[in-house]
Amino acid sequence: MTTARLPEWRQRPERGQLWLLRLMVRLSLWFGRAASRVVLHGATLYFLLFAPRPRAASADYLRRATGRAPGWRDRYRHLLSFATTVHDRVYLLNDRFDLFDIEVQGAPALMDAVRSGGVLLMGAHLGSFEVLRCVGRQRPGLQVSMLMYEENARQMRAALGAINPQAQQDVVPLGRPDSMIEAAQRLEQGHLVGMLVDRSLDADDRAMHDFLGAPAGFPTAPWRMAAVLRRPVFFMAGLYLGANRYRLVFEPLADFGTVGRGAARDAAIAQARGAYVKRLQACCRQAPFNWFNFFDFWQR
Numbered sequence: 001m002t003t004a005r006l007p008e009w010r011q012r013p014e015r016g017q018l019w020l021l022r023l024m025v026r027l028s029l030w031f032g033r034a035a036s037r038v039v040l041h042g043a044t045l046y047f048l049l050f051a052p053r054p055r056a057a058s059a060d061y062l063r064r065a066t067g068r069a070p071g072w073r074d075r076y077r078h079l080l081s082f083a084t085t086v087h088d089r090v091y092l093l094n095d096r097f098d099l100f101d102i103e104v105q106g107a108p109a110l111m112d113a114v115r116s117g118g119v120l121l122m123g124a125h126l127g128s129f130e131v132l133r134c135v136g137r138q139r140p141g142l143q144v145s146m147l148m149y150e151e152n153a154r155q156m157r158a159a160l161g162a163i164n165p166q167a168q169q170d171v172v173p174l175g176r177p178d179s180m181i182e183a184a185q186r187l188e189q190g191h192l193v194g195m196l197v198d199r200s201l202d203a204d205d206r207a208m209h210d211f212l213g214a215p216a217g218f219p220t221a222p223w224r225m226a227a228v229l230r231r232p233v234f235f236m237a238g239l240y241l242g243a244n245r246y247r248l249v250f251e252p253l254a255d256f257g258t259v260g261r262g263a264a265r266d267a268a269i270a271q272a273r274g275a276y277v278k279r280l281q282a283c284c285r286q287a288p289f290n291w292f293n294f295f296d297f298w299q300r
Contacts, residue, residue, distance in 0.1 A: 022162045028090045033099055033244070040083040047079055048072075054079075054294035061297065064212035065288040074289075081289040085128040085240050092130040093164045099244060102134050106234075106250030110192075111139065113232040113252070118187030120226050121236040122253065122276055124198035126283060127290040131238030131246045132194070145170040145186045147179075147195045180228070187231050194236065197222040198280065198293065207270075209277040212284060216298050218277060223269045230257045233272060235279045239287040247287075251279055 028036040048055060058078045062070035070078075091099050113119045123129055132144055148171055172182050172193070186193050197219055200206045206217030226233050235251040254272035259265050284291050 024087075025090050025163050028087065029094070033088075033091060037084070037087065040080060040087055044076060044080045044083050048076055057294045057296055061212075061291055061293070062288060064214070065284045065291065078289045078291075081240055082292045082294075085130075085290075085292075088128060088240075089130045090163055092128070092133055095133070097134050100131075100134075101243075101245045102131060102248060103246070104135070104248045104250075106252075107135070107248075109252055110135075110234055110250045113234070113255075114139075114142070114190060114192070116232075118189065118191045118193055118231055120187070120229065120231050120233045121192055121194040121250075122197050122222065122226075122233055123194055123236045124196055124280055125292045126198070126237050126280065127240050127287070128238040128246065129194065129196070129236075131248050132192070132236065134248065135192075143170070143186075143189070143191045145172055145183075145191045145193045147172050147174055147183060147193060149174045149201060180225070183225075184229055187229060195222050197276070207273065209274060211277055211281055211298075214298050218273060220269075220273070223273050226254070226272070227256045227259065227265050227269050230259075231255075232257065235276055237280075237283050237290075239283060239290050241287065249283065253279070 024036075024039070027039070055075060058075050059070050062074055062078060066074075088100070110119065121132075129146075135142060135144075170186070170191075172186065173179060183193060200217065200219035200221075203217075205219050205221050207220050208215045209218055210216075211218075232255045233253045235249070235253050237249045239247045239249065241247055253275045254268060256265075256268065256272075259268040
């Protein structure tokens with residue numbers, strides 16, 4: 001794939017080093033959440049001052065989500081929220097749920113769906129996906145798998161290993177011949193299988209939806225995959241509410257197990273994707289500092 005056809009987020013190199021992540025993990029576990037958060041303010045200030053493109057993207061998004069021009073305090077809070085969710089992964093992946101006040105919305109409907117098999121969770125780069133681990137406390141034995149493209153999966157496994165080598169979070173790489181088979185097997189075993197579906201790997205694999213007042217492109221491939229797997233699909237978000245508070249949100253979007261083929265399936269896919277975008281927009285307005293796509297999402 002040529003660079004010209006890659007979305008903007010894929011053209012940027014990843015920031016960060018594993019040795020630095022390991023150091024931060026050790027400091028965080030040694031000194032505790034409150035004391036180690038001091039470092040987050042320095043990192044936030046650095047990016048606010050010396051990362052002009054993410055800063056501009058943050059300002060553009062906040063204007064759309066809040067309906068007003070964001071000040072420096074708003075931009076700082078946005079970046080600090082992102083740094084906080086990354087930092088909190090250290091504790092969530094080490095099962096330190098006692099440090100957090102986690103509210104769960106929509107769990108009964110999700111658990112009802114899980115009784116008949118696995119469920120697909122469609123998330124976004126919004127808040128923290130790791131908060132989902134707290135659901136296991138309500139249902140022992142419930143397992144979570146994450147669908148990612150192979151390059152992202154390698155990065156995720158390396159990051160998880162640096163945070164907690166014993167962390168049990170399965171990652172299923174996409175883009176391989178057996179990816180769909182493995183995903184189907186996880187669903188048959190009753191897993192919650194999550195995907196982040198607000199970014200497209202291919203600039204051509206997008207459908208336009210009105211999002212926060214302007215057209216934006218959302219990937220179509222995850223929804224075609226969901227239709228093939230024929231399982232219930234839920235919206236999922238782990239919203240950071242400040243201090244140590246999170247809100248975990250689940251909302252049913254579609255049940256492709258009851259949908260036929262051909263035009264009926266195409267219509268169901270479009271309807272589910274549209275419902276996802278509307279729910280994502282509602283979360284962005286309710287908790288605007290949780291959106292972590294620091295690039296020109298609307299491609300003006």
